[in-house]
Amino acid sequence: MLGVFGEFSGHRLNYRKTQIYFSLTTPLPVRDLICSRLNFSPVASFEKYLGVPIINRRTRCSDYDFILEKMKARLSGWVVRSLSLVGRITLANSLGFLLREKYKVHDLLPSDIHHSSCSSLWRSLSNIWSNLLPNIAWSVGNGSRISLWNDVWVLELGPLRNHVFDPESMNSFVHIKDLVTNGSWNLDLLNSIFPPAVVPHIIAIRCPHSTDADDLCIWRWGSCHKFEVHMAYKLLQHDAWNPPDPS
Secondary structure: OHHHHHHHHOOOOOOOOOEEEOOOOOOHHHHHHHHHHHOOEEEOOOOEEOOEEOOOOOOOHHHHHHHHHHHHHHHHHOOHHHOOHHHHHHHHHHHHHHHHHHOOOOOOOOOOOOOOOOOHHHHHHHHHHHHHHHHEEEEOOOOOOOOOOOOOOOOOOOOHHHHOOOHHHHHOOOOHHHHEEOOEEOHHHHHHHOOOOOHHHHHOOOOOOOOOOOOEEEEOOOOOOOOOHHHHHHHHHHHHHOOOOOO
C-alpha cells in the first residue's frame, strides 16, 4: 500500500523518521511482526506535531496547560503602559470576557460574584464587589439593560426603590421605558409613584429611545464619571471611618 502511494504521489517515506503507534490491545508478537516488516520504530506517544500535542487517549485539562502558559508569557511581555488607549481597552475587555465566561457571569452588574473555586484575581474582586457596586452607575441610552428599581441611573438619588411611595407599585413597572409615553416622560405616572422632590431628578435625564445606543456603565462620582484609583481609595477610607448605621 505504501509502495502504491509513493508511485502515484511521487513521495517516498523516510524510514528513519517514520514511527508507528500501537494501541494497548495490540499483542506484542503482532507489534514485533509489523515493525520488522515495515522497518518502523514503535513509540509510546507522538508528543507534538507543529506545536500541538497528538493525544491517543482521553484528553485532560492539564494536556492544554501549555496554551495557558503561552498566554501568560505573552501577556507578561506586554508593556501595558506603552499601549494606546484603544489597546488598553481591548486588553481589558478581552480579560474581562475570559473571566466572565470562566465563572459563568452573564449579568453585566450582578449583585454577587462569589465563587467557591476561583483564581486569586477573581477572589479579590469578589471581596471588594459589595464596596464597588454602589459606586457604579448607568448612563441611560435605550434603557434595555437598566433595572428600573435596583440600578443607579439617577446619580443624585441612587436606587429608586428607596424613593417610591408604595413598594407594591414596583411590581407593575420593570423597565425605564415603562415610565415613557410618546417619547417623553409620563409626568402623571411619575408623580403618582415618586415624591415631588424625586421627579425633577428623573425628568432632567434624557428620555430613552429604542434607536439610542446601549446603556453604558460609568463611575458614579466625579465630573467626568471616569474611575480613578485615588477616588476609590478615598471612598473606601470614608466607609471605614464612617460605617453605616446598623439601625
